[in-house]
Amino acid sequence: MKSQLKSISKKSLVALLMTSLLTTNVITSCKSQKNNLNKTQKGAAVGAGGGALVGGIIGKKYAKGNTALGAIIGATVGGAAGAVIGRRMDKQAEEMKRTMPSAQVERVGEGIKITFGSDILFDVNSYELKPETKKQLIEFAQTLNKYEDTDIRIEGHADATGPDDYNLKLSRQRANAVGGFLETQGVKSSRVDELGYGETQPVADNSTESGRRKNRRVDVAVFANKQMQRDAQNGKLDSTK
Numbered sequence: 052m053k054s055q056l057k058s059i060s061k062k063s064l065v066a067l068l069m070t071s072l073l074t075t076n077v078i079t080s081c082k083s084q085k086n087n088l089n090k091t092q093k094g095a096a097v098g099a100g101g102g103a104l105v106g107g108i109i110g111k112k113y114a115k116g117n118t119a120l121g122a123i124i125g126a127t128v129g130g131a132a133g134a135v136i137g138r139r140m141d142k143q144a145e146e147m148k149r150t151m152p153s154a155q156v157e158r159v160g161e162g163i164k165i166t167f168g169s170d171i172l173f174d175v176n177s178y179e180l181k182p183e184t185k186k187q188l189i190e191f192a193q194t195l196n197k198y199e200d201t202d203i204r205i206e207g208h209a210d211a212t213g214p215d216d217y218n219l220k221l222s223r224q225r226a227n228a229v230g231g232f233l234e235t236q237g238v239k240s241s242r243v244d245e246l247g248y249g250e251t252q253p254v255a256d257n258s259t260e261s262g263r264r265k266n267r268r269v270d271v272a273v274f275a276n277k278q279m280q281r282d283a284q285n286g287k288l289d290s291t292k
Contacts (some may be wrong), residue, residue: 052171063117068256089268100127100188102242114165116208118204118248118252118270118272119199119204119270119271119272120159120164120272121207121273122162122204122274123159123161123162123163123174123272123274124158124159124160124162124203125272126162126274126275126280127160127161127227128161128232128275128280128284132280132283132284133160133161133267133283134170134285135288136160136161136275136279136288137158137160137161139198139279139288140161140162140273141158141159141165142161143194143198143201143273144156144157144158144163146194146197146205147163147191147194148251150167150191150193150194151185151187151191152186152187152192153167153168153171153187154166154167154171154187157264160271161274161275162272162275163272163273163274164235164270164271164272164273164274165191165270165271166268166269166270166271166275167184167208167229167258167268167269167270168265168267168268169207169225169267169268169269169273170264170267172184172228172229173225173228173275178224178225178228178229179222179228179259180229180232185232188229188232188233188236188252189236191233192232192233192237192238193236193274194229195233195238196209196236196237196238197203199239199242200275200276200278200282201242201274201275201276201279202242202243202244202270202274202276202277203225203230203233203238203242203243203244203271203272203273204244204246204271204272204274205225205229205243205244205245205246205269205270205271206222206226206227206245206246206247206248206269206270206271207221207222207223207224207226207227207245207246207247207248207250207269208247208248208249208250208252208253208255208266208267208268208269208270209221209222209231209250209256210248210250210251210253210263210264210265210266210267211253211257211263211264212257212263215249215250218249218250219248219249219250219251220247220249222247222248222249223246223247224247225246225247225249225269226245226246226269227245229245229269229271230243230244230245240259242259242276247252249276250266253266254266254268
C-alpha cells in the first residue's frame with residue numbers, strides 16, 4: 052500500500068510540474084508577444100497551457116478576493132475552443148460598451164466582467180433601481196437574450212461604513228434587484244445567480260471617499276455555460292454569430 056501511495060504521489064507531482072512548466076512557458080511567450088496579440092488570442096494561449104485544470108485552480112484563488120473574476124476564469128476551456136468562445140465574447144463586450152456607457156466593461160479570459168457603481172444604480176441606502184439606469188439594463192438584457200448560451204453572476208458589494216450585517220443585507224438586495232429586473236426583460240432565471248458580499252471584497256481604500264465609492268458596486272460576470280463549452284470543444288460553435 053505504501054509503495055502504491057508513493058507511486059501515485061510521484062505521478063501527481065510530475066503532472067503538477069509539467070502543468071506548471073507548460074503554463075510558465077506559454078505565459079512567457081505571451082509576454083514576449085503581447086504587443087501582437089489581442090485579448091482573445093492571449094486567452095487562448097494561456098488556456099492552452101493549462102486548460103480547464105489551471106482555470107479551475109486560478110478561479111478558486113480569485114474567488115477569495117474577486118468572485119466575478121473567479122467565476123470567469125473557473126469556466127475557462129482553453130485552447131482552440133477557448134479562442135472560439137473568446138471571439139464570441141469580443142462581440143458581446145463591444146455591444147455592451149456601446150449600450151452601457153456608464154458601466155465598466157472588461158474582457159477577461161473567456162468571459163466579460165461588468166462593473167456598475169452602486170451610486171449609478173441606486174440612491175443611498177436603497178436597493179430600488181433608479182429610473183434613468185433602467186434603460187441601460189434593458190439594453191443589457193437585450194444583449195444577454197441575443198446570446199443565450201452564457202451564464203450570469205451578479206454580485207453586490209458595499210463599503211465599510213455602517214454595520215456589517217446591514218451592508219451584507221443591502222448588497223444582497225441590490226444584486227437581487229439587478230437580477231430580478233433582467234429577468235423581467237426576458238433573461239431566464241436559470242442563467243442568473245445573485246450573491247451579496249457586503250464589505251468583504253473591497254477594491255479600493257475604505258478610508259477615503261473615492262475608495263468607498265469604488266467599493267459600493269455591483270459586479271456582473273458573463274461566461275460560457277456548459278452547453279457553449281461543449282459546442283466549442285466539439286467544433287459546433289459559430290464564432291461569427
